[in-house]
Amino acid sequence: MNYDTRGALIIKILTIIGSPRGKGNTYNVIKKVEEEIIKLDKNVEFEYLILKDSNLETCRGCLQCLEKGEQYCPIKDNHEQIETKMKEVDGVIFATPVYVYNVSWIMKNFIDRFAYISHRPRFHGKRAMVIATTGAVGLKFVLSILAFEVGTWGFTVDQRLGVICPPGKILDDAKQKLIENTQKNIIKASKVFYNSLIDNEPPKPGLIGLISFDLQKHAFSDAEKDSADYQYWKNKGWLEKGTEYYYSVKINAFKRVFSKIIVKIWYLKMTKAVN
Numbered sequence: 200m201n202y203d204t205r206g207a208l209i210i211k212i213l214t215i216i217g218s219p220r221g222k223g224n225t226y227n228v229i230k231k232v233e234e235e236i237i238k239l240d241k242n243v244e245f246e247y248l249i250l251k252d253s254n255l256e257t258c259r260g261c262l263q264c265l266e267k268g269e270q271y272c273p274i275k276d277n278h279e280q281i282e283t284k285m286k287e288v289d290g291v292i293f294a295t296p297v298y299v300y301n302v303s304w305i306m307k308n309f310i311d312r313f314a315y316i317s318h319r320p321r322f323h324g325k326r327a328m329v330i331a332t333t334g335a336v337g338l339k340f341v342l343s344i345l346a347f348e349v350g351t352w353g354f355t356v357d358q359r360l361g362v363i364c365p366p367g368k369i370l371d372d373a374k375q376k377l378i379e380n381t382q383k384n385i386i387k388a389s390k391v392f393y394n395s396l397i398d399n400e401p402p403k404p405g406l407i408g409l410i411s412f413d414l415q416k417h418a419f420s421d422a423e424k425d426s427a428d429y430q431y432w433k434n435k436g437w438l439e440k441g442t443e444y445y446y447s448v449k450i451n452a453f454k455r456v457f458s459k460i461i462v463k464i465w466y467l468k469m470t471k472a473v474n
């Protein structure tokens with residue numbers, strides 16, 4: 200939580216924009232989300248990180264961050280500052296245009312540069328919203344993949360907002376309907392995201408989160424003792440027998456059992472494939 204000089208609570212939101220155009224459709228949608236959230240609470244501050252202008256070089260695939268630790272990344276750029284920024288705020292909006300049914304290359308590079316966080320998550324308790332804009336199609340997949348990726352970093356994704364921004368002219372009636380629907384969706388998504396930011400309860404883990412924890416716990420228990428993953432998980436206490444999740448929270452019993460079964464089956468299949 201952050202406070203202003205008079206002690207009032209300030210909610211900070213970082214928006215990370217993966218459009219190669221910078222201030223294009225995706226930026227404009229976030230601006231509308233900002234307007235709606237400010238209507239709900241004047242003490243919310245937005246910061247814009249436009250990735251194309253942010254001095255984040257492309258991943259070289261050396262694997263140092265995954266195997267030895269992120270401090271061994273040979274690239275010297277703003278990577279560390281960006282991670283610090285994500286830690287300092289209350290919520291993050293990850294936004295990308297749809298590029299050939301996927302996230303833009305800039306957003307993909309951003310995800311790759313922080314790949315080690317999906318092994319060594321550190322954003323539990325932080326809330327996120329994912330936004331995608333498109334000319335016509337691809338929203339569902341892109342929102343799912345982006346939500347999944349940042350979910351593995353520990354973010355709880357409370358809202359997925361997809362907006363169609365058709366190129367050229369479309370029939371007037373259809374255009375009017377689209378504008379109305381878009382506006383409604385933006386208002387609804389902004390409200391849900393804002394409410395998640397003022398919710399002090401630790402987020403309840405979903406099935407994917409539980410499976411992710413159980414799978415990695417299994418995998419990293421067997422990892423080399425000097426590997427970055429083993430050390431990180433051990434220091435967090437996540438490898439201990441009684442540890443059921445990244446943080447202390449009530450877990451749905453059905454999901455708990457289901458996750459264990461999925462992980463068992465997955466490991467049996469893996470063992471069969473390797474031997």
Ligand SMILES: Cc1cc2nc3c(=O)[nH]c(=O)nc-3n(C[C@H](O)[C@H](O)[C@H](O)COP(=O)(O)O)c2cc1C
Nearest residue numbers: 218223224225296297298299300332333334335336
């Ligand atoms: C290289 C490229 C690929 C695109 N691929 C798709 C696509 O697969 N489906 C689609 O409906 N729109 C596609 N679009 C349109 C963009 O998703 C759309 O214009 C988006 O709102 C652009 O956001 P921006 O202005 O923030 O960059 C593509 C645009 C570009 C430049």
